[in-house]
Amino acid sequence: MQNIETVMVVVVVLIAAKALIIYAIMRIIGSPQRVAVMAGIGLAQIGEFSFVLAKSGQGAGLLPENDYQTFLAASIISMIATPFLIALAPRIGYGIQSLFSRGADIADQSVSEDIHLTSSGGLERHVVIVGYGLNGRNLSRVLRSVGVPYTVLDINAETVRLAKEKGEKINFGDAARREVLLHAAVDKAWVLVLALSDPEAGRRTVALARSLNKDLHIVVRTRYTAEITELLKIGANEVIPEEFETSIEIFSRVLHRFGMPRSTIEDQIGRIRRQGYEMLRSPSIPQVEMGNLNEALHKAVTQTVLLTDRSPVTGKDLGEIDLRGKTGATVLAVIRNGETKVSPGAGYRLCDGDTLLLSGSVEKIERALLMICPGSEIEGFNA
Known part of the structure; x- marks a missing residue:
């Protein structure tokens, strides 16, 4: 050309x-x-x-x-x-x-004048929340309800304005800047929670916060497991990747669908977390770690089910419905108004609001659930 x-x-x-x-x-x-x-x-x-x-x-x-x-x-x-x-x-x-940084530029001067910084003076042993998305809002609500002191930082001016109008303890500022973190008293905080979608900002914030407070417990939410190692290396104490939590939810539901006992599912979740997510990163999971699914499916498990007025067994005696004879599952106990009736007899009448504790193989439990609550999906097998 x-x-x-x-x-x-x-x-x-x-x-x-x-x-x-x-x-x-x-x-x-x-x-x-x-x-x-x-x-x-x-x-x-x-x-x-x-x-x-x-x-x-x-x-x-x-x-x-x-x-x-x-x-x-x-x-x-x-x-x-x-x-x-x-x-x-x-x-x-x-x-x-x-x-172009200025020491006084804690909150950008271009922000509308009606967004004022809330003083963090006096805050100590508190939680600093960076990012006021869904995770940040939920965390702040919980901390507020249990009385744990906290402050929030966000770089969206409109989000800060609306949150301030609702009385939220939030400030406008970029947490990747030293002045902003110091204003939030991160040097006196106990916990820093990062819920950012910007990986670069997250890494810089972690490194800066660690340099300001060696004892700070830093929890980071990230998108991918590939970012875990680097974030831990630069100072994060805990890194929770979204794809990891999603994968846990998926395999938990799959195992639940196969009738695995809740204790087995929790054990697998615990193993993955203890091993620092290595099982999910590797191409395959050793068979011994997951156990024998077919064997587990045929072992006795327990299941709780809440009766409603729509259940066909509500208002009937246990002997009348003959649950064991028709399904093979056994009613171990009935919980009513906080009191437990162990091994109820054939004349025990079931009422709306009762919680039945069933025992049997997965197949037997499934048949019992279909009989007690036809057309409904019952949550959670429990060991």
């Missing part, structure tokens, strides 16, 4: 101009400097719709053929460069933030 220099100049100018415009918009709406830089770089490429506009402009005689070809080439190059720009965006964002 003869005009490659011109094309590259156009690429640089277009990317820089668009990045600056997006950066300015993000700052105006209250985003921190780092986030604004990342958004500007990540969205700086020329979009596909620009091709349509350029083609229309060419057809209308507003854009000469040579200029159209230059614009087309520049657009394609900007799209090719986008993945690399996105990968570099976090580092560039942190670099620019550090370059």
